[in-house]
Amino acid sequence: MAYDLEIITADSWKELIPLTDQVPELGKVELITIHHTNSNPLHPLPEKVRLNNLLQFHISDRGWNDIGYHFLISNKGQVFEGRNLSYQGSHVEGFNKGNIGIVVIGDYNIERVRPRVSIVLRNLIEELLKQFNLKKDSVKGHRDFKEKLPGSCPGDFLYQWIMEFRNEKE
């Protein structure tokens, strides 16, 4: 896939081999949903260790076949490939079909969206919108699928970012 931005491939960070071939195909893409990991931004571990901890958690504790999200963005603005885009993610209960999952690592109730994160998130979303011929209102925050409770995923600062992005002219 040709993106204008650098994406660190799943092969180069995953220490477990996912069983993604047991997952249903993504199907026609209609939505892109943004999440945060709701984890401590001052976490001392390197990104690859954090990502593998999350992968391990999703496989062992949640019982999924792979990490739940298609893309992961660190607070330094690195973009990591998660679950292969051919397959459904596990990120919005009941709404994973045709729904691309992007997670920003950190707690966006206490962290503001840094400029570097804002740029790569925008680039990634705009590439995906172009690739799948979608409009900006296809971009959701996780809380849009349930009660829109303040503080819920993707955190208030990141949700605000999404609302501003969606309200920009096409």
Ligand SMILES: [Zn+2]
């Ligand atoms: Zn979420």
